[in-house]
Amino acid sequence: MSLITELPRATWLIFRMHLAATAASRRALSGLLFAAVPPLLAFLALTASGSGDSGVNVFMYLGVLVLLQVVAPALGVFLGIGAIADETEARTVTYPFTRPIPRASVFLGRWLASLLVLTTLLLASGAGMAAITLRASDPPSMDAVRGLLSATLIAGVLYSLGAAVIGVIFKRGQVIALGYAFAFEVMLANIPGSAQKLSLQYYLRSLFVGSENADWRSLAVFQKSEFLTTADSAERLLATTVILLVIGCVTVTRKQFVLSS
């Protein structure tokens, strides 16, 4: 069988082999707790505090500063990093690597299994937060909800893929990936100036701030920044995804994974 036909077939089989285990893993269960944070904060902000915040404000601030900037990268790293790293740590990678399949399919199949779990958690988190804020006074528009949820899901794809690639390349990848997501990214994304363009957050924010919806522009955090159009940012994020996929597949194909006996 050629690589072109074998890669999707083997990727699908690996995906199916690991989906249930990924969903029931400790990583996913801790992710569930993490995903509950944005809806919980929205609930507290609107009801428990009694501050009288409008739904749109709570949704936008929590959406950008908690869901997109903290929860999506954190879950992306926790779930993505294990794609190959878990197999090498458990020393099971020998089995798929000594089968007549492209090695890249192991990377892709396991990452996709993580991604499905991740997107489910992020969607639940974002939808929960939206459901709470939509019932408040001055609720966010559906456009704003759709924009933020789409950006969050794309963030999940990118952070998990980036973490998976880091997990393939480095032995202690989780520390590096977390360092990138929470030190490098957060710093760059929140200081004014062109340095923002070095962060994924800038392009993710551009996806919805650059759209026609004016609500986002009202947020103080966005007022000092120039954003790309939705189409331009989508194009760059797609290119980043493709580059990460290629790096991950090529590295896993060429790399020797030394396992202890």
Added chain:
Amino acid sequence: MTAIIQAENLGRWYGEVVGLGDLTVQIEPGITGLVGPNGAGKSTFMKLMVGELRPARGLLTVLGEVPFGNRALYRQLGFCPQQDALYEHQTGRHFVRDLLRLGGWSRREADRLAVGAMERVGLEDAMDRKVSGYSKGMRQRTRLAQAIAHGPKLVVADEPLTGLDPIARRQTLDLFKGLAEDGCSVIISSHVLHEVESLTQTMVLIHRGRLLAQGSVREVRRLISRHPSRVDVIARDPRRLASALLPLDHIRTIKLGDDPKKLTVETDDISAFHRAFAGVAARAEAGVTGFKSDDASLEAVFDYLIG
């Protein structure tokens, strides 16, 4: 006869640690024992054979192919790794079946082959239980099942007898013999010489990453015949056992140490000792409670061989 494994000046390092130094060897079809003390380079050699690692230098072909990332070769190869690792969330049957499916088998055919392989390793009653609940020996046999399920031309098994009880050990040895009768070549590694000796007459001895000797067991035995093997026995009445063992002609010395229940036997023929011991101990009624064959003195044998 065409060699199934050809290694020429093969070397592999882990940083500054030498896994395999400079190994040149040819292995013919059939059952071959790869013997050497711990750290000799057996596992590294096997990982190179199955393409888990790439050589740092030299050439290696397996069934005429370079192994690393060679999908065509993997169809003909079965590997039973040493590390005790399985997909813990799966049953033994599903573990073997899913790995078969990666080889292109349909679900139904893969399931049939998986069941056959689990039966062949004696796990038919446990195959629908999760592997996380398996004993060490069952896990070892599951690893073996996935290596043989697809009917490979060559099975590479790294310390496959470790952790098995005597009955499972006998079944596994019979399994290897059966595979060989079916035309499958088998390479098994062990650091216990007599373990391999009961399976094959063809051996490759490696030490510190180099080929030390290759040939029949008899040739290897002749090389090491001047070096005694040591066995520690724990018994209720070691003096009585010592008296019973002394008449055996291959016994060189028997020492009663500080421990009142222990005796140490040095023998020139460890296989003959193993064969005779159970009968002698039973007749002597010495109450044997522990037995440790010091074939780890294989290290000493190798040191002896390399002078």
